[in-house]
Amino acid sequence: MKKNKNYFLVAALAFLLAIFVNGGTASAASGDLGTPYSSNDYSKITFQESATQKPKTLYLWKFATYWGEDANAELKANSSNYTEPKADEQWLLMGFEVDYVSGTGDLRLSDFISSTQDFYTSSGQKITPLAVAAFKGEYAGYGEKEVVIKPGNYDDVWYGIKLKKSAGFPLIKIPAGINKSTGAVTYKWLSTDPNYLEPVITSKATSISETRIQLNWTPVNGQYLGYEIFRSTSKEGPYKSIGAVSGTTITDGGLNTGTTYYYKIRTVLDTVINGMLYGNYSPVVSAKPVPAAPQDFKAYRYSPTSVKMSWNAVNGASGYEIHRATSATGTYTHVRTTENTSAINTQLTTGKPYYFKVRAYKMVGTAKVYGNWTVVKSATPSLSVPTDFKAYRYSPTSVKMSWGTVSGATGYEIHRATSYSGTYSHIRTTDKTSAINTQLTTGTRYYFKVRAYKLVGTKRVYSGWTAIKNATPSLSAPTDFKAYRYSPTSVKMSWGAVSGANGYEIHMATSQTGTYTHIRTTTNTSAIRTQLTTGKTYYFKVRAYKLVGTKRVYSGWTVIKSARPY
Structure with a gap:
């Protein structure tokens, strides 16, 4: 098959040096009537004429274009229906390579691009050729109705048309899929102008x-x-x-x-x-080249009346400006210029949110050239959470709590519940760092949390809560417990009185780690155990109890004491 002097060889851009780093790609906004694809380079086409037709993936490349006397000479020798064009007419002869990449069924080229159906002017007017070449000689078998390509194969095809010179080099209109929303066929346009390249449409x-x-x-x-x-x-x-x-x-x-x-x-x-x-x-x-926006910008509570900000250094920056507002979209006011990469904004109102942004600047002569702003960050100056919070048994009916001092706090609120995830009620406000909660039920577990507050005008502005702590008001274990020989067959025991106790239980065993048996309940602080075996060692322990309703709530045990009657 003949290929002439206008045959475009595939070549790299050898004359150019890629002096910059190559970037990624994105969808091109070309292929429409206003910015058609160029057939001078490979164009990927999805060919689909209707919703019932499965799409075919093709690559199309126009490798040769003849017009004027060159076209006349080629077609006079290789077309059986050649006639001389009039002064306002011309023959156009074009060779295409078509790669049938994927799809189903054979592809006849006249079904893909038809000389009588698919050529248009640059304004979108359909072109009806004055004549379509009937090829012979070197082009025999390469006409649009003769070339049939199977999936995975490629072939060349030639188109020869006579048309008015005013039509110029035609555009090709190709059905390229179905709009899923409307069901209408979408089209791609290709220019056959041998001097046309697609322009860049969008840049930034x-x-x-x-x-x-x-x-x-x-x-x-x-x-x-x-x-x-x-x-x-x-x-x-x-x-x-x-x-x-x-x-x-x-x-x-x-x-x-x-x-x-x-x-x-x-x-x-x-x-x-x-x-x-x-x-x-x-x-x-x-x-305009300006300093970059500072990265990793942070703003956070620093004290009850201040916010701290930090950011990464910007290469080439002379300094940084900090602006502040009281709402994200409010009016931002300049509050600080610094050469550092952090700053503290003081004299703020506790509990009030503030919004910050930072930009770098570079001195050019005596003028500041500013970079872009960071993203806006917000922070609220507030009290810190009380630290080292503890809650512990203080008496049979009370719990004591303590915590660290919070700088700037006016006072502290204590809340209590009877379960970890239950409803917490306010039980005390104090300006101290400890408190005792009284009139509690012995043996019941209570849960506590504390927060600091600061008076701003007449309003309390709170810190966060401490971690929840629990404690159970209970009897203390009896102290000063003694057991000693009282007679050849008895042992006497004594102990200190336990505040709030209704009585005491005494348990005995014949070895320190043996089984202890309840032997006496008493309201006194001493007792004598009789009818023991002379010379045998016995072990004793005591606990206090308090009646809560009809239930005994016990203290812990005393230490174990031994004695031997003799």
């Missing part, structure tokens, strides 16, 4: 430091395209090329802080034989 310039700007753009369709970037310090120019990349991002460095730079991009393709092709310039975008 962003300052990333005081001397660097990052430029990003959406990629155009194709595999062998590159991008040339132009820069100016004026929107009107002049613009100077600063390099080329094959990716979709560059970082432009060594810039002057505070100067606005303007950028535009054009696509490029090296055809090797026919030289370079250039797309139209993208819309101009601009950015």
Whole structure:
């Protein structure tokens, strides 16, 4: 099959050095009527004409274009229906490579692109060819109705059409899927203009430091395209090329802080034989290199009347400005300038939330050039939680609590419940760091928590709660317990009185670790155990009890004492 001097060889952009780091890719906003794909490079097409047809994935590349006298010469020799074009007419001969990547069923090329159905002007008007070439000779068998491709294969196909010169190089309209919302067929457009490259449609310039700007753009369709970037310090120019990349991002460095730079991009393709092709310039975008926004910005309670802030150092920054507001979207006021990476804002109102943001600046001459703001952070100056909170039995009917002093506190509130997750009730307010809760039920476990408060005007502003602590009011164990020989067959015991006790229980065993048996209940603080065996050692212990209703609530045991009657 014949391929002529306009055959576009696949080639890398050897003339260009990728002086910047390549970036990632994103969905391109091209392929529509206004910004069609270029058939001069590989275009990936999803071919689907209806909801009942399964999509086919294809790659399309126009490798040859003949027009004018070149087309006349080719078709005069290789078309059985060639006629000389009139002065306002021309023949157009185009060769395509079609790769059928995936799908079901064979693909006849006239079903994919039809000379009589799928060519349009740049304004979207359908073109009806004056004639369609009937190929012979070198092109025999490569017409659109003759070429059939199976999935996983590729082939070449030629299109020869006579049309008005005013139609120019036609666009190809290809059904490319179904809109799931409307059910309508969507279309992709391809330009057959041999000098057309898709332009960059969307780009963005962003300052990333005081001397660097990052430029990003959406990629155009194709595999062998590159991008040339132009820069100016004026929107009107002049613009100077600063390099080329094959990716979709560059970082432009060594810039002057505070100067606005303007950028535009054009696509490029090296055809090797026919030289370079250039797309139209993208819309101009601009950015001014400024210090980066400080990272890892934090704001947190520092004291009852202050907030501390911290952030990471910004490269090249001369200093930092802190601004504050009383609501996230409120008016921010400058409160501090510092060369450090932390600051404390004092004389704030306890319990009131404040909102902070920070920006870096660089001195350029006598002017400050500011960077972007950090994200807004909020903090509320507040009391710290009381530390070292303890609750413990104080008497048979009371519990004592203690805690550390909280700086700035006016006082403390104590709350109590009868279960860990129960309802807590306020039982005491004090300006001390300890308290005794009385009139409790002996043997009942109580749960306590404490918080500090500060009076702001007439309002109490609270700290957080301490951890919950529990304690059980109970009898103390009898003290000064003694057991000694009283007679050859008896032992006497005595102990100190226990406050709140209704009585005492005495237990005895014949070995220290043996089984202890209850031998006496008494309201006295002494007792004699008789009818013992002379010369035998006995072991005794005592506990107090208190009647709560009809139930005995016991103290702990005394230490064990032994005695031997003799």
